[in-house]
Amino acid sequence: MTTAATDETPVLLRAEGRAGHITLNRxxxxxxxxxxxxxxxDEALSGYERDEDISTVVLTGAGTRGLCxxxxxxxxxxxxxxxxxxxxxxxxxxxxRLNARIARFPKPxxxxxxxxxxGGGVGVSAHGSVRIxxxxxxxxMPETGIGFVPDVGGTYLLTRTPGELGTHLALTGSAxxxxxxxxxxxxxxxxPSERLPEFTAALAAADVSEVVxxxxxxxxxxxxxxxxxxxxxxYSADSVEDIVDRLYxxxxxxxxxxxxxxxxxxxxxxxxxxxxxxxxxxLASLEEVLDQEYRVSATAITAPDMVEGIRAQVVDKDRDPHxxxxxxxxxxxxxxxxxxxxxxxxxxxxxxxxx
Numbered sequence: 001m002t003t004a005a006t007d008e009t010p011v012l013l014r015a016e017g018r019a020g021h022i023t024l025n026r027x028x029x030x031x032x033x034x035x036x037x038x039x040x041x042d043e044a045l046s047g048y049e050r051d052e053d054i055s056t057v058v059l060t061g062a063g064t065r066g067l068c069x070x071x072x073x074x075x076x077x078x079x080x081x082x083x084x085x086x087x088x089x090x091x092x093x094x095x096x097r098l099n100a101r102i103a104r105f106p107k108p109x110x111x112x113x114x115x116x117x118x119g120g121g122v123g124v125s126a127h128g129s130v131r132i133x134x135x136x137x138x139x140x141m142p143e144t145g146i147g148f149v150p151d152v153g154g155t156y157l158l159t160r161t162p163g164e165l166g167t168h169l170a171l172t173g174s175a176x177x178x179x180x181x182x183x184x185x186x187x188x189x190x191x192p193s194e195r196l197p198e199f200t201a202a203l204a205a206a207d208v209s210e211v212v213x214x215x216x217x218x219x220x221x222x223x224x225x226x227x228x229x230x231x232x233x234x235y236s237a238d239s240v241e242d243i244v245d246r247l248y249x250x251x252x253x254x255x256x257x258x259x260x261x262x263x264x265x266x267x268x269x270x271x272x273x274x275x276x277x278x279x280x281x282x283l284a285s286l287e288e289v290l291d292q293e294y295r296v297s298a299t300a301i302t303a304p305d306m307v308e309g310i311r312a313q314v315v316d317k318d319r320d321p322h323x324x325x326x327x328x329x330x331x332x333x334x335x336x337x338x339x340x341x342x343x344x345x346x347x348x349x350x351x352x353x354x355x
């Protein structure tokens with residue numbers, strides 16, 4: 001199972017010894033995921049799962065900027081504007097199923113989370129069984145800044161971080177480096193980027209645990225541990241408004257900056273995200289959370305904020321989104337609740353007995 005590298009091939013496959021490699025190959029877009037790439041990854045996993053000569057799967061990204069910057073949100077923007085987003089919903093259906101498959105893959109799945117890893121990039125890496133970060137890693141779920149909500153199992157991952165760190169990351173969309181990714185359980189091991197070629201080459205002939213033991217090192221220190229006190233105190237509030245008030249009242253400069261960051265995000269996205277996180281805490285499995293995220297995502301595109309957020313950040317790049325509603329107080333409980341309603345005839349259905 002090998003594909004030749006060309007500009008037109010968005011996912012490259014090759015076998016090196018007992019390792020099957022999947023390389024995301026859209027470097028000019030920081031390997032942003034589209035529907036074709038999701039399907040190709042799923043086909044590759046099917047092949048590697050059946051191939052008795054392959055004992056390990058390795059995920060990397062082409063180019064030097066990162067593993068994957070997320071989903072191809074410009075395409076989502078155009079799809080919503082053209083016809084309400086049916087292609088985007090179909091994309092999410094297959095993408096979330098791929099996320100679940102990665103989490104349950106029966107062979108070691110080594111995700112090299114070098115450089116930028118955001119949104120959908122987290123979905124194809126952080127559910128893997130062996131997750132490698134480097135000094136260049138920048139990992140984030142930045143969806144609230146484009147009028148969307150963390151998906152691809154992100155609310156599952158972020159509710160399983162220590163304390164309220166995941167709530168902070170989900171609402172602000174802040175990126176973390178290697179040390180904080182390890183602290184939050186988004187990664188497992190640190191390997192210096194200069195050693196990645198040796199690390200991945202060694203997987204051709206040796207067990208993953210042996211290779212990790214040989215190349216893993218101590219990660220640079222993170223920042224979040226020093227902020228745990230105010231993060232846990234502020235983000236444990238029951239509403240976004242109360243979180244913002246607590247952040248302003250804490251007396252911490254970093255907390256005030258976080259409050260100001262929140263007030264620049266989509267008010268609807270913030271409230272739906274907080275509700276999704278709280279609900280995800282009560283769900284037992286990744287599959288249940290993905291089922292919930294599918295409902296939320298498919299509903300989010302029926303509101304104006306996602307098109308507006310992508311326009312401001314990616315299309316026009318004026319960084320001046322006009323959210324609707326514009327204030328947190330204008331987002332009602334009903335506005336939030338509708339995102340979680342079952343979709344008649346259109347559930348993701350990963351959880352037995354649902355959908």
